Amino acid sequence: MNIKKSLLVTLGLLLLVTVCLGGRTFKNLNQNNNNNVKDSSSFPIYWYNQTLNHFDAQDSRTFMQRYYTNDAYYDYSKGGPIILYINGEGPVSSPPYQQGDGVVVYAQALGAYIVTLEHRYYGDSSPFEDLSTENLKFLSSRQALNDLAVFISDFRKNLSLSTEVVTIGGSYSGALSAWFRVKYPHITVGSVSSSGVVNAILDFTAFDEWVAYAAGDECATAMRQVTQEVEQAYFGGQADEIRQIFNAETLVEDGDFFFWLADSNAEGIQYGYHSQLCDPLVDAMNNGTSLIKTYALYTANVWTGSLGTPAEYATAWQQNTTHDINNSADRLWLYQTCTEFGYWQNAPAENSIRSSIVNMTYWRDHCEQVFGIALWPDVEATNEYYGGNQTAGTNIIFVNSSQDPWSRASIITQQYPSEPVAMVTCGNCGHCSDIRVDCPGGCDTPNNLAQVRQVTLQAIQSWLAQ
Numbered sequence: 001m002n003i004k005k006s007l008l009v010t011l012g013l014l015l016l017v018t019v020c021l022g023g024r025t026f027k028n029l030n031q032n033n034n035n036n037v038k039d040s041s042s043f044p045i046y047w048y049n050q051t052l053n054h055f056d057a058q059d060s061r062t063f064m065q066r067y068y069t070n071d072a073y074y075d076y077s078k079g080g081p082i083i084l085y086i087n088g089e090g091p092v093s094s095p096p097y098q099q100g101d102g103v104v105v106y107a108q109a110l111g112a113y114i115v116t117l118e119h120r121y122y123g124d125s126s127p128f129e130d131l132s133t134e135n136l137k138f139l140s141s142r143q144a145l146n147d148l149a150v151f152i153s154d155f156r157k158n159l160s161l162s163t164e165v166v167t168i169g170g171s172y173s174g175a176l177s178a179w180f181r182v183k184y185p186h187i188t189v190g191s192v193s194s195s196g197v198v199n200a201i202l203d204f205t206a207f208d209e210w211v212a213y214a215a216g217d218e219c220a221t222a223m224r225q226v227t228q229e230v231e232q233a234y235f236g237g238q239a240d241e242i243r244q245i246f247n248a249e250t251l252v253e254d255g256d257f258f259f260w261l262a263d264s265n266a267e268g269i270q271y272g273y274h275s276q277l278c279d280p281l282v283d284a285m286n287n288g289t290s291l292i293k294t295y296a297l298y299t300a301n302v303w304t305g306s307l308g309t310p311a312e313y314a315t316a317w318q319q320n321t322t323h324d325i326n327n328s329a330d331r332l333w334l335y336q337t338c339t340e341f342g343y344w345q346n347a348p349a350e351n352s353i354r355s356s357i358v359n360m361t362y363w364r365d366h367c368e369q370v371f372g373i374a375l376w377p378d379v380e381a382t383n384e385y386y387g388g389n390q391t392a393g394t395n396i397i398f399v400n401s402s403q404d405p406w407s408r409a410s411i412i413t414q415q416y417p418s419e420p421v422a423m424v425t426c427g428n429c430g431h432c433s434d435i436r437v438d439c440p441g442g443c444d445t446p447n448n449l450a451q452v453r454q455v456t457l458q459a460i461q462s463w464l465a466q
């Protein structure tokens with residue numbers, strides 16, 4: 001039975017489409033697009049009665065998991081493949097549907113039926129209203145993959161003309177997409193892993209290094225200078241003033257504040273706002289304008305406008321155990337990183353853009369403070385289980401983007417014969433650019449996005465023909 005849980009939810013949630021992870025949590029990347037063919041609220045919500053714990057036969061509890069479908073490109077008289085669009089660490093309020101969204105581009109070319117399941121715990125798919133640490137123990141990538149397996153098998157039976165399933169996901173869900181192919185190869189014919197962070201890296205200093213590389217020398221120098229000036233003022237007795245300048249009064253812990261400061265510029269690069277971030281900073285550095293003020297304009301207008309709020313970085317915010325459709329993702333994703341993945345975006349020893357406060361000590365304390373117990377991820381176990389950067393399956397295409405620092409946790413050189421790689425190379429080409437609607441700053445030349453999508457489409461077509 002597809003149970004409509006609540007109409008209020010349909011009305012309440014806005015157009016959050018292709019979701020793709022950020023520095024610490026998901027971002028709703030396509031929400032500002034104007035080419036909507038259909039309003040996201042017009043997609044009905046469906047509910048799937050899901051098993052809470054796939055790994056304990058004595059536990060029969062269930063919860064309701066939200067999903068959406070989009071059959072606009074599917075021909076019921078002919079049938080066609082199913083695209084299972086996998087969601088990651090954030091709420092979902094529609095299937096992919098916008099013109100130009102990579103998933104839609106593929107669905108149109110393939111005549112595919114799109115179905116998308118919200119990840120357990122996120123958005124309105126939480127098994128518990130109380131997100132206390134004890135209740136989070138069923139939040140794991142392994143449970144999530146098993147959710148997908150039972151869901152899509154059931155869903156496929158209902159669509160009698162269709163048999164073949166292709167998974168697509170981006171970022172954490174890009175990793176899930178690859179791992180789903182590895183762990184459940186009998187259910188799909190292949191997988192697109194966009195910016196798939198398959199390698200769980202504990203001390204992820206390469207992230208900051210790639211931010212510097214992708215930013216370019218001048219911009220990286222300007223960002224380092226911002227950090228230094230902020231550190232000087234902050235530790236020179238002006239911490240309150242500095243927090244005020246950045247509307248970050250809630251970040252009372254030094255580590256939270258400096259991680260936010262770092263992530264706000266990293267995300268500018270990561271999500272393709274290179275020009276909006278770098279152009280004014282480099283100008284200001286060259287013409288003697290205050291770098292702190294220039295940076296504060298960027299965080300207020302560009303970053304806060306599209307990517308987040310400083311408040312979400314606060315330990316106190318993440319300690320909040322009340323389930324909230326829109327506001328729990330930070331706590332939940334932190335739990336996943338503290339238990340499975342790490343990806344701690346630490347300051348490198350040399351030439352760091354971020355403050356050296358953002359280090360392993362910060363994350364160790366942060367995991368413990370937020371969850372009340374000393375959680376720490378065994379990333380070696382995670383990589384042994386899935387394969388890390390040797391993730392070995394057939395018919396998986398790993399697509400990355402040239403400016404994306406998360407590409408350092410993905411697979412960018414081909415490892416196995418039937419695991420091709422592709423790289424979207426362009427200016428402002430950030431995380432998951434292949435499955436987004438557009439580069440927010442406009443994809444700059446050289447721009448091979450269309451070509452990479454063609455390569456991806458051909459890969460999918462070859463799997464379907466096998």
Ligand SMILES: *[C@@H]1O[C@H](CO)[C@@H](O)[C@H](O)[C@H]1NC(C)=O
Pocket residue numbers: 001002048151154155158
């Ligand atoms: C498939 O159809 C059955 C019977 O109508 C329904 O109970 C089930 O929820 C459907 N599964 C999915 C994934 O839609």
Ligand SMILES: *[C@@H]1O[C@H](CO)[C@@H](O)[C@H](O)[C@H]1NC(C)=O
Pocket residue numbers: 012013014325326
């Ligand atoms: C969630 O966020 C959306 C979009 O910002 C908003 O319209 C909705 O009211 C929020 N829902 C809840 C339950 O907070």
Ligand SMILES: *[C@@H]1O[C@H](CO)[C@@H](O)[C@H](O)[C@H]1NC(C)=O
Pocket residue numbers: 003049050062
């Ligand atoms: C979900 O399935 C369980 C076990 O089959 C059943 O007891 C429960 O009533 C179902 N929940 C809903 C809301 O249908």
Ligand SMILES: *[C@@H]1O[C@H](CO)[C@@H](O)[C@H](O)[C@H]1NC(C)=O
Pocket residue numbers: 279280281283284287288289294
């Ligand atoms: C210096 O650069 C900043 C940032 O782009 C700009 O706002 C400002 O107008 C420039 N000042 C001068 C004197 O060129």
Ligand SMILES: *[C@@H]1O[C@H](CO)[C@@H](O)[C@H](O)[C@H]1NC(C)=O
Pocket residue numbers: 320321322323324327
């Ligand atoms: C915790 O989150 C809930 C739901 O968003 C909110 O109503 C409540 O005010 C928050 N508690 C604190 C202490 O911030």
Ligand SMILES: *[C@@H]1O[C@H](CO)[C@@H](O)[C@H](O)[C@H]1NC(C)=O
Pocket residue numbers: 356357358359360361362
């Ligand atoms: C992290 O930075 C803090 C503050 O500077 C310092 O006390 C701590 O020793 C550092 N930890 C590591 C692992 O470098």
Ligand SMILES: *[C@@H]1O[C@H](CO)[C@@H](O)[C@H](O)[C@H]1NC(C)=O
Pocket residue numbers: 199201388389
């Ligand atoms: C794979 O990851 C390991 C550990 O993170 C790293 O040492 C190694 O260089 C990586 N290999 C490739 C091919 O990226």
Ligand SMILES: CC(=O)N[C@H]1CO[C@H](CO)[C@@H](O)[C@@H]1O
Pocket residue numbers: 412413421422423
């Ligand atoms: C296919 C492709 O473009 N591969 C590139 C991936 O990125 C590395 C650098 O990080 C390049 O050396 C490869 O050519």
